[in-house]
Amino acid sequence: MKELSKPVYVTQPSLPDLNLFYDKLKVIWGSKWLTNNGDFHSDFEKALAEYLGVKYISVFTNGTISLLTALKSLKITGEVITTPYSFVATTHALKWNGINPVFCDIDPVFGNLDPKKIESLITSKTKALLPVHVYGNPACVNEIQEIADNFGLKVIYDAAHAFGVKIDGQSVLNYGDLSVLSFHATKTFNTVEGGAIICHNGKMKRHLELLKNFGFSNETTVLEVGINGKMNELQAAFGLLQLDLIDDQIRKRKEISDLYQELLINITGIQGIKDVQNSTLNYSYFPIFIKPDYKLSRDELYLKLRDHNIYCRRYFYPLISQFPVYSKIESACNGKLSIASTLAEQVICLPIYEGLDKDIVRFISNCIEEFNN
Numbered sequence: 243m244k245e246l247s248k249p250v251y252v253t254q255p256s257l258p259d260l261n262l263f264y265d266k267l268k269v270i271w272g273s274k275w276l277t278n279n280g281d282f283h284s285d286f287e288k289a290l291a292e293y294l295g296v297k298y299i300s301v302f303t304n305g306t307i308s309l310l311t312a313l314k315s316l317k318i319t320g321e322v323i324t325t326p327y328s329f330v331a332t333t334h335a336l337k338w339n340g341i342n343p344v345f346c347d348i349d350p351v352f353g354n355l356d357p358k359k360i361e362s363l364i365t366s367k368t369k370a371l372l373p374v375h376v377y378g379n380p381a382c383v384n385e386i387q388e389i390a391d392n393f394g395l396k397v398i399y400d401a402a403h404a405f406g407v408k409i410d411g412q413s414v415l416n417y418g419d420l421s422v423l424s425f426h427a428t429k430t431f432n433t434v435e436g437g438a439i440i441c442h443n444g445k446m447k448r449h450l451e452l453l454k455n456f457g458f459s460n461e462t463t464v465l466e467v468g469i470n471g472k473m474n475e476l477q478a479a480f481g482l483l484q485l486d487l488i489d490d491q492i493r494k495r496k497e498i499s500d501l502y503q504e505l506l507i508n509i510t511g512i513q514g515i516k517d518v519q520n521s522t523l524n525y526s527y528f529p530i531f532i533k534p535d536y537k538l539s540r541d542e543l544y545l546k547l548r549d550h551n552i553y554c555r556r557y558f559y560p561l562i563s564q565f566p567v568y569s570k571i572e573s574a575c576n577g578k579l580s581i582a583s584t585l586a587e588q589v590i591c592l593p594i595y596e597g598l599d600k601d602i603v604r605f606i607s608n609c610i611e612e613f614n615n
């Protein structure tokens with residue numbers, strides 16, 4: 243392959259069979275039940291819980307509203323320690339709840355919150371930790387839980403990237419007090435837009451149901467300041483069909499990830515992330531880090547790839563802590579986030595999705611190799 247005839251983007255959503263979706267739409271058209279806890283909604287929750295290996299899951303309209311509701315449900319106030327190396331929704335969810343984010347630096351290998359750096363940031367105002375399983379690589383869940391237990395903190399995982407991820411055969415979503423998924427179109431598993439909260443008991447699930455439906459406990463009673471976070475029937479029906487396909491899609495993503503690893507591993511100045519041991523991953527992203535001994539800077543490579551019709555993304559650059567709305571926070575200043583800053587300056591996420599042609603993967607890898615000559 244000498245050039246790409248059309249643009250290749252960082253991702254492309256997987257879609258279910260249109261005829262099967264049409265069959266589900268006919269059911270919805272027949273019942274005229276569009277949202278507010280319909281049959282597809284409850285079927286989807288049951289099927290998801292089974293697939294993911296979790297006890298209780300509540301589906302939402304998107305991942306951001308799920309995050310907002312998760313924090314609200316635990317009545318978190320004061321300060322929460324979180325990572326700057328994520329999508330901005332992670333920190334926005336704190337601010338929307340009136341919580342002050344405190345940024346903690348990350349580990350240089352996976353880009354997840356560094357447990358060794360958490361303790362020194364804990365104050366009397368700290369109420370919770372909000373780590374992210376960034377790129378779907380599990381955060382240091384055991385160390386994080388130990389710190390939380392020692393200091394009486396809640397743990398809410400932003401697991402937006404971690405659909406289906408397991409450690410030692412156990413879902414990563416079972417760690418912490420709550421975990422939050424995103425089913426956005428760009429995610430490994432999508433319902434167009436969508437999200438979910440995983441919790442560990444029926445009482446919390448009922449609380450989440452109340453919060454996502456404006457706080458109504460019955461027709462005439464509002465018990466709390468809720469929100470409209472409900473997933474509609476079209477999303478849920480779509481999601482049910484997606485569940486039948488997800489294993490095959492993840493398998494194809496793994497093949498692409500393995501091929502990139504093989505083709506890029508020996509290029510000077512290109513560093514990837516090796517698979518976490520004892521984990522089942524979902525290959526949601528393929529980040530590479532452009533080191534100083536590569537011939538081009540990260541941005542030069544990013545632009546040159548665009549010239550060749552390859553539209554990568556620099557997730558997560560800039561750091562959340564570098565956006566003007568957060569950059570004045572004390573933990574964001576004075577070089578305290580040096581590892582996160584370095585990774586943000588070096589990262590490029592290469593295209594990865596189930597339908598990506600392996601010849602395109604070879605073409606992209608070839609370009610990266612040739613630009614270094």
Ligand code: T4K
Nearest residue numbers: 251253254255304305306328329331402424425426427428
């Ligand atoms: N926490 C974390 C850690 C997250 O990463 C996210 C979302 C959230 C929380 C919040 O969850 P949600 O509220 O979104 O459920 C995307 C997504 O919009 C966002 O969901 C995601 N993280 C973030 C990492 O990436 P953009 O602005 O990069 O997306 P966009 O529209 O540029 O799409 C990227 C590429 O994907 C496009 O160049 C082409 C392709 N694409 C995209 C869409 C939407 C398609 O081919 N079809 C499509 O429909 O934010």
